Amino acid sequence: MGWFLIKVARPDLAPVVAAQVDALFRNSLAETLTETEKAFHLGFVAMTEAILLAIQVVSWLVIGVILVVLANTMAMSARERQGEYAVLKTMGFKARHLAGLILGESLILALAGGLVGEVLTFPAVHFFKTQLGQYFRVFPLTRATLTLGLAVALMVGLLAAVLPAWRAARLSIAESLRKVG
Secondary structure, three states: OOOOOOOOOOHHHHHHHHHHHHHHOOOOOOOOOOOOHHHHHHHHHHHHHHHHHHHHHHHHHHHHHHHHHHHHHHHHHHHHOHHHHHHHHHOOOOHHHHHHHHHHHHHHHHHHHHHHHHHHHHHHHHHHHHHOOOOOOOOOOOHHHHHHHHHHHHHHHHHHHHHHHHHHHOOOHHHHHHOOO
16 A cells, blocks of 8 residues: 545644554554645655656757757758859859858748647647646646747757858858869
8 A cells, every 4th residue: 555545624633643643653564654635745746856857858958959950951951052152152142141041041940840849739738737647747838938949949940050151151152163062
């Protein structure tokens, strides 16, 4: 048996009843720890703090992996378009225009991914509330949370575009037109 529930007539009797129950089983093979339901739930929540910390660490690692994947995508895209960027430079486009094109593409990709993630958040929160709400604390989904999610997505997009935009800005027209792929 994991635990027993004892209902008391008045809340002020809880400490007295708890002391009496613990006294009955003191120095036995099955000592008890009698506490209020609120204290029990708080203890359970405290035990889940380690789980929440692990989820946070994994979340940051996932964001890092997404950053690396998006940065790789942007670097490959910019590398494949070197000839096109050289042609644009020949036509009079400045380095800031090329950087703006790369930055815009990266931000659009990151924003699209962030929006898909936020749309999928609603069914995930509903699942946790209905199926796992008795085991895990479900945090409310607020506008601040959604805004922070989009801000992180846009920051990932910005960081992923920095190196490819810098390379495109330094691009030599003659060198770029000679390279294939």
